[in-house]
Amino acid sequence: MKAINERSPEIWTIGGGKGGTGKSFVLSSVGICLALQGKTVILIDADLGGANLHTFLGINKPRISLTDFFEKKVPLPDLVVDSGIKNMGLLIGAIHSLSPDGIKYTQKLKLFRHIKKLNADYILIDLGAGAHFNTIDTFLLADKMIVVIIPEIIAIENLYFFLKNAFFRHVINSLGGHGLRDVVQNAWKNREEHDIKNFNQLIDYLKGLSKTMENIINTKLSDFRVYIILNRINTSQEIMIGNSVKSICKKYFGLNSSYVGYIEFDAVISRCINKRQSYMQAYPASRCAKEIERLTENLLEGRDIHTTL
C-alpha cells in the first residue's frame, strides 16, 4: 500500500488503562470492518512496550518500524507495510530500541504531523495499557478517543483513573498557551493546603481561581468525549454496564462519553489469536463479528448504541 499525502485522515486512538481488555483485538477488528467497507485504513501499533498488532492480523512482525522514522529519518509512508487485508496498512512501533519514555513531546507532535499526512481515510492507533502521560498525550491527539473495558471492577477502576488523568492532561496541554501551565500541578501538589481530595474538588478549586480558568475548564469539559466499548460480556444483563459507566462519568465527573457497543465473550477469539488468524475474516457471520460491525457503525456516526435496558 502506497501512502502519499492527499487529504487529512480521521484519527482514532484506543486506550483505557488496564491491559488485557482486548484493545488490540478490538482495534484490529474495527480496522478490518472499515477496510471491508472500502475505506482505506492504516493501523498504527504505538504500544511501544509490546507491539503485537501483527499477531492479530496473522502476519509476521514487520522489519521496519517507527524507530526508523526517529533514528534514520525514513519517511513515514515508507514504513507502512501490507497488513494482508485489502485497503489496510500497518505501521508498528519499535519494540526494543525505543523506550516508552524516550520520545519527547515535541517528537510526538512531529510524529503526529506526519501521521496526519498519511494517505488514508482512517488511522487507528493502538496505545497499549497504562495511564502514563506519554500514552495519554497520544490518546488526546485523536479525533475520536476510544476506550475498551471489560465487566470487571479493576478494568472499570482503571478506566476512571485513566479518564481523570486524560482530562487533566487535556486541560494542562491547553494552559500552556495561557501561560498557566503549572496551575494544575501546583494545585495538586499543595492539595492538602487547599483541601482537595479528589477529582471533583480539584475541578471546583480550579474553576474558583479565576473567570478565565472557569471558562477554560468548562470549554475543555465540553470538548472532551470518549467512546466506550464494553468487551467480553458474559450475560445480556452486563450490556447495561456500559450505560452505567457512561452515567457515572457524566454525573460524578462531568465527563461526556458515548457507549457505542459491546462484544460478547467468545472462546473462539482467543483460539484465533493463538493460531494467528484474523477472527473477523475467519468468522464473519458470528455474533461477535456482527456486534463489532454494529459498534463500528456507531463509531462512524458518533452515536450511542440503542440498548433496550
Add this chain to the structure above:
Amino acid sequence: MSGKDYSKYLETLELPSGASLSEIRKAYQHLKALYSRESIVTLPIEDEISAEVKRQILRQIEEAYQGLLVSFEKEEDTLENEMISRPAMKNYEQTSVELTTFTGQALRKIRERLNIDLQDIALSTRVQTQYLNDIELENFEALPPEAYTRGFVISYAEYLSLDSKKVVDDYMSRYSAWKDEHEKKM
C-alpha cells in the same frame, strides 16, 4: 411544564428526545438502582463521592421522572377527552397501592397501563415471555414448579414497582389452591 424542563429531565435520565413512557420508566429504574446500590461500576469511586452528592443525584433523577410522568398524564388527559374515560397514571398507581388481590388479569391491566411489554420484562428479569404470559393467564399447569413460579412472580412484580411480597402472597394462594385440587384428582 416548559420545553426546557422537558429536555432537562430527559437529559437527567440520559434519554434521547421522544423517549416513550416505557423507556422513561426503565431508565428511571436503572439509574435509581445505579445510584443507590453498590456495583462494580460504583465501588471503585465509592470513597470519592460524598453521600450528599449521591442524594442530590437521586433527587434530580426522582424530580426528572415525576416531571416526565406529569407530561404523559397531560397527554393521557387529552386522550381521555377524545376517547374512552381512562384513569390518569397517578390514579392508577394509587389504585395499585391499594389493591390487595393480584390476579393474573389484574397484573396484566397494571402492566398495560404502564405501557410495558412482556418482552421488556423478559429481557430484564430473564423469565421467558411464555411464562410471564402464563402468569397473567393464571395458566398454572404450564408454569414450572412452585419455587420457580414464586420467583417469577416476584421478578414480575418488582419490575412493575409493585409490593412484591403482597403480590406473591396473594397470587400464590390461588396457585396453592389449584395445586391441592390438582393433587386430589391424581
